[in-house]
Amino acid sequence: MATAVPTITQAMLRFISGGAAHADLALRYMKRMLAHERQEAFKLAEEALDEGLTIRDLYLDVLQPVQYEIGWLWQTGKISVGHEHYCTNATQLLMASLYPRLFRATQKDLRMVAACAEGELHELGVRMLADFFEMEGWDTDFLGANTPRDGIVRMIEETGAEALAIGVSMHYHLSEVERVIEAVRKAFRGDEPIILVGGYPFRTVDNLWENVGADASAPDAASAVEAAEALVTRQTEAKGGAYKHGQ
Amino acid sequence: MGSELARVSEDTLKSFDEVCAKAEAAVVAECLAADSPEEKMGPEAEGMLRNGMQFVTKMLRASMQFGAGGILADQVQWGKTRLPEYGAGVEMVRRNLERYAEALRTHMPAEMFEELEPYLTQLISGDWSE
Numbered sequence: 001m002a003t004a005v006p007t008i009t010q011a012m013l014r015f016i017s018g019g020a021a022h023a024d025l026a027l028r029y030m031k032r033m034l035a036h037e038r039q040e041a042f043k044l045a046e047e048a049l050d051e052g053l054t055i056r057d058l059y060l061d062v063l064q065p066v067q068y069e070i071g072w073l074w075q076t077g078k079i080s081v082g083h084e085h086y087c088t089n090a091t092q093l094l095m096a097s098l099y100p101r102l103f104r105a106t107q108k109d110l111r112m113v114a115a116c117a118e119g120e121l122h123e124l125g126v127r128m129l130a131d132f133f134e135m136e137g138w139d140t141d142f143l144g145a146n147t148p149r150d151g152i153v154r155m156i157e158e159t160g161a162e163a164l165a166i167g168v169s170m171h172y173h174l175s176e177v178e179r180v181i182e183a184v185r186k187a188f189r190g191d192e193p194i195i196l197v198g199g200y201p202f203r204t205v206d207n208l209w210e211n212v213g214a215d216a217s218a219p220d221a222a223s224a225v226e227a228a229e230a231l232v233t234r235q236t237e238a239k240g241g242a243y244k245h246g247q
Numbered sequence: 248m249g250s251e252l253a254r255v256s257e258d259t260l261k262s263f264d265e266v267c268a269k270a271e272a273a274v275v276a277e278c279l280a281a282d283s284p285e286e287k288m289g290p291e292a293e294g295m296l297r298n299g300m301q302f303v304t305k306m307l308r309a310s311m312q313f314g315a316g317g318i319l320a321d322q323v324q325w326g327k328t329r330l331p332e333y334g335a336g337v338e339m340v341r342r343n344l345e346r347y348a349e350a351l352r353t354h355m356p357a358e359m360f361e362e363l364e365p366y367l368t369q370l371i372s373g374d375w376s377e
Binding site for chain 1: 254306309310313314317318332
C-alpha cells in the first residue's frame with residue numbers, strides 16, 4: 001500500500017533555518033522521518049557521526065530543532081498526530097541506539113535523577129538532557145514520563161543524587177512540578193539536591209522556574225549542564241568543600 | 248513573553264475549581280445554540296468544544312497559580328494556528344472565551360472574580376489577529 005507523505009516546503013518551517021548549523025542534515029533527517037523511512041533517517045545520523053559530527057551537535061542542531069519543527073507542523077495542520085508520534089518514537093529509538101557512544105572516560109562522581117512529573121507524558125526532552133549529563137561525566141538515573149512524586153523522592157534518597165531535573169511540556173503540569181519540588185525540599189531539608197526544570201513552559205515565560213521553586217532552568221541541555229555544575233560547585237563551597245549529598 | 252499578573256490567591260483558585268465545570272458547560276450549550284459549530288467542526292463538535300473548554304480551564308489555572316500571564320499569550324498564539332484545524336475559527340473562539348468569562352462572573356463571588364478577571368481580559372484581548 002502506498003503511504004501519503006506530507007509535502008513540506010521551506011515556507012512552512014519555523015525552527016530549521018538555512019543558516020543554522022547542520023540545518024541541511026536536520027531537514028533531510030526530518031523528511032526521511034515524515035516519509036516513514038526511519039532506517040534511512042538513522043543512516044543519515046550515523047553517517048554524520050562517523051564523519052565527525054559530535055553527538056552533542058547531533059542533539060542540539062538536528063534532533064532538537066527537528067522535534068520543535070515536527071510539533072510546529074502538527075500545530076499548523078501540516079502533519080497528523082500519527083506523524084508526530086512516529087517521529088518522536090523513532091528519534092527515541094535512535095537515541096537509545098547511540099547510548100554506547102555517550103560515555104566519557106572521565107567520570108565526575110556526580111549523579112542526577114531526571115524525570116517527568118506525574119501526568120506528563122512527553123519525555124524526549126528530559127531524556128536528551130540526561131544523555132547530555134552522561135556525556136559530561138555524570139551518572140544519571142532517567143525515570144521517564146509520568147513519575148509519581150514519592151518515586152522521585154525515593155530515587156534521590158537511594159542514589160544520593162546531587163541534582164534533580166524535571167521536564168514538563170504542558171503548562172497545566174506545572175502545579176505538579178511545584179509539588180515535586182516542595183516534596184524534595186521537605187524530604188532533604190538542608191541537604192537537598194539542586195533542582196533544575198526545563199521544557200516548553202519555561203521557554204515561553206520568563207522566570208517561571210523561580211515561581212515553581214526550582215534553582216535554575218536552561219534553554220537547552222548543554223546550558224543545563226553548565227548551570228548544574230555551577231550550582232553544585234557553589235553548594236559544595238558553601239558546605240566547606242568535599243560535599244557529597246547523602247553522606 | 249507576555250505581561251506578568253498578580254498571583255491569584257488559594258481561596259480564589261479553590262472557588263474557580265468549584266465552578267469551572269459549570270462555566271465550561273454553559274459555554275458549550277450557548278455555542279451549540281447560537282453558532283452552529285457542527286457546520287465547520289462536524290458531528291463531533293460538542294465533544295471538541297467540551298475538550299477545548301477543559302483545556303482553557305487548565306491553562307488559565309496554571310497561569311493564575313503562577314502569576315504567569317505569558318502562558319496565556321502563548322496559548323493565544325497556539326490557538327490562532329491550531330484551532331482553525333479543528334474548524335474552530337478565531338471569532339467563535341473569542342466569543343466562547345467571553346461566554347466563559349460571563350459564566351465565571353455569574354458563579355463566583357464578586358471579589359474572587361475580580362481577582363482573576365485580569366487573566367480573562369488578557370486572554371480575550373490577546374493578539375488574536377489572523
